[in-house]
Amino acid sequence: MGRFGGFLTGFAAVSLVAGSVLTPSAQAAPAETRCAVTSDRDPQRARPEQVGMDSAPLQEALEFAAGRNRFNVQVFRHNCLIGEGPTNDQSGNVAWNIWSSTKSVVSMLAGIAWDQEKLDIEAPIGRYLPEGLGDELRRSITVENLLTETSGMRVGVFTEGITGVIPVDPNSAVQALGVPLDNPPGAAFSYSQRNVDLLSYVIELAVGEPLQQFAQRELFDPLGIPPSDYYWARDRAGHTYGYAHLTIPPNDFAKIGLLVHNEGRWGRQQILSKDYLARALSPSAANRCYGYLFWLGAGCAEIPDYLPADSYAMSGLGLQNVFFIPSLDLTVMWTGVFGNVTNYGLQGILQNFEELPHEFFRKLLAAFPGTTDPGPYLEPPIRIDPSRYFDTGILLAVFGIGPSAYPGCNVFACLNYPLAPPFTDAPPGCAVLVCLGPDPRTPGIR
Secondary structure, three states, rough: OOOOOOOOOOOOOOOOOOOEEEEOOOOOOOOOOOOOOOOOOOOOOOHHOOOOOOHHHHHHHHHHHHHEEEEEEEEEEEOOOEEEEHHHHHHEEOOOOOOHHHHHHHHHHHHHHHOOOOOOOOOOOOOOOOOOOOOOHOOEEHHHHHOOOOOOOOOOOOHHHHHOOOOOOOOOOHHHHHOEEEOOOOOOOOOHHHHHHHHHHHHHHOOOOOOOHHHHHHHHHOOOOHHHHOOOOOOOOOOOOOOEEEEEHHHHHHHHHHHOOOOOOEEEEEEEEOOHHHHOOOOOOOOEOOOOEEEEOOOOOOOOOOOOOOOEEEOOOOOOEEEHHHHHOOEEEEEEEEOOOOOHHHHHHOOOOOHHHHHHHHHOOOOOOOOOOOOOOOOOOOOOOOHHHHHHHHHHHHOOOOOOOOOEEOOOEEOEEOOOOOOOOOOEEEEOOOOOOOOOOOEOOO
């Protein structure tokens, strides 16, 4: 995996895995199977033993995940699909909202635009915004500030997102330019949803075409993902949400993960440059756990603290993840609805996401001979303040009320943008979490 270090091939050499040492075998192990990525509907497969893993612990991990609301689980080693959840056949082709993992896809699109010299990451967003849109301070926010979530925007996770879930947003990018700045741009990390909506709009302006048109041609088409597979929600001005709402089948989500795993290369095509990914997967100065809309490092977000230090992840609400462990040449994609166990009720579910990955990877890493069990998850006490999920000002701003409102933008009208009626963007069968139904316009793999 290039800069991420060598693969774990066989067990003839001593390697650090999950904080423990693998004992060298007396004889060199046979060469392990390696697979090629493919734009076909089905990935290449291998048996666990062909890639140096034991089947029984892997199967135990998959069954455990299925019992914890993981509707689709896919485990890859050396690009080979070696493990699948028991309900994968039913869920793999069904479009599913990957929530904030959408942010990582937006990062990838920013990278492609940067590779094509259409987007300058160091530039202030004022270079791309229409004249007069946003005040001087907000126009000084850089593209990199948006990628690293250091725009300084006030955070109210629930109130930022609810008007996208209940689709009344007039123009999420313009709304972002009205959100108060709690910090100067670049000074501090703050996990803002509107921040990434603004980024998706800036990318759109930089490339000179609708974001989804650019994404389809430059990212999805090479992976074999047609537009009929997925639904990516837009606000009422027609701009694509960046913070969430890419509703895509797990079988396609896994392809996106494998592209990142392969350092942006898909077969003979370099879709996303290694240079961009090297930047995207490096911690920002403001947060050691965060790069360009990816979570980085053991112990960060849902990444268990005993995994190798080079681990990183795409992370979405309710545990929609792709986990990457480059030093093991291992990628895990899963989707579902929470499933983490807690002693603290709803607050524990919202805080201690890492419980489920901790217990899953305990079982999965046991499939590598010689690993040491890191022990059960120890749940920390509640630290979160539920009030930080809500900001009344951000909610009222949608109606043109209060200090967070952008002048002239509300649910009835927004500057000179034509607004579609609420609830008109989604195709038949698509509602918040999933797209289901026999209507030929309903996204999904057929």
